[in-house]
Amino acid sequence: MSKQRAFSGVQPSGNPHLGNYIGAIRNWVEGQDQYENYFCVVDLHAITLPQDPATLASNTYTLAALYLAAGLDLNHSTIFIQSHVSAHSELTWLLNCITPVNWLEDMIQYKEKAVRQGENVNTGLLDYPVLMASDILLYQADKVPVGEDQKQHIELTRDIAARFNHYYGNGETILKQPEAIIRKEGARVMSLTDGTKKMSKSDPSDLSRINVLDPPEVIQNKIKRCKTDPIRGLEFDNPERPECNNLLTLYLLMSGKTKAEIAAECQDMGWGQFKPLLAEALVEGLGPIQQKYQEIMDDRAYLESVLREGRMKAEAIANQTLTQVKTALGYSLPL
Ligand code: ATP
Ligand code: MG
Secondary structure, eight states: OEEEEEEEEEEOOOOHHHHHIIIIIHHHHHHGGGEEEEEEEEEHHHTTTTOOHHHHHHHHHHHHHHHTTTTTTTTTTEEGGGGTTTTTHHHHHHHHTOOOOOHHOOOOOHHHHHHHTTTOHHHHHHHHHHHHHHHHHHHTTTTOOOOOGGHHHHHHHHHHHHHHHHHTTTOOOSSOOOOOOOOOOTSSOOOOTTTSOOOOOTTTTTGGGOBOOEEEEEEEHHHHHOOOOSSOOOOOOTOOOOHHHHHHHHHHHHEEEEOHHHHHHTTOOHHHHHHHHHHHHHHHHHHHHOOOHHHHTTTTTHHHHHHHHHHHHHHHHHHHEEEHHHHTTTTOOOO
């Protein structure tokens, strides 16, 4: 029996951080031998907020190198850049024409990011979930491993697929409805400066996040300065103490210890004692990835060859789905 397919991506919209690593990339690596995987650097998504072109270009390669450095194995996973496969843009247009605007206006991420963008909200920000649906549906993905914030977009993807099949499938399933895979722990890593807000690349303050590529002294400084509370004794799952729960969860996810072990270890601790332990777990956990990343970045020809091969494999599947969609819509194939 052939393996199920998984698809996911991260935007090269800034510095990849612990939330991206723990909520997404690390889970891709852990599950990769169970699936036939497609992992994409979603650079078309990135321009839904303003990007400097030179920075976008370098962030794109950084992220692809990080996918490899985190442990993606080319025997199981295809790595490519979204804008290299034009079917993503083309399917987006076709699906735009069956997606009601009010479905998009209901999206939480749109509402949150639109507030930050002010009066001049671009159409791309509203349309972002249709591009994401196209990314996933092109590969007929069964599973989409993501952080918790993307749950609503996967549900929308399912709705778009169902609507397309209903109107144009003639009783057949042309687009497969995918399922999200969201882990329990680490699905929503919170900001270091506000435990009620998700850690994000697009947060203007670098102190709000630990970047995967932060050097040890930067990590130590950010942990030293991160928001805590005045209560002695640290505990999980107290809704009155969001920072405490977040920092203990990060310790849990990066130290390899169990939740019970950490709860016992930290129950009588003050922040002054806990913070150096957390900083050390982060430095140790990220160190090997940073070293591997540097090796990959030093061999640009290798990275380019991975992305070239990835594009070819991705394109073959994406174009097949695109042709099925266009045929169902009544388009004739080019003569
Ligand atoms: P941006 O602020 O530009 O939207 P982002 O930090 O939200 O960036 P994305 O590229 O949008 O990152 O998301 C990539 C993946 O990382 C998605 O699967 C998303 O669910 C996951 N992710 C993002 N932030 C977090 C977080 N704080 N905790 C857990 N997972 C996260
Ligand atoms: Mg995001």
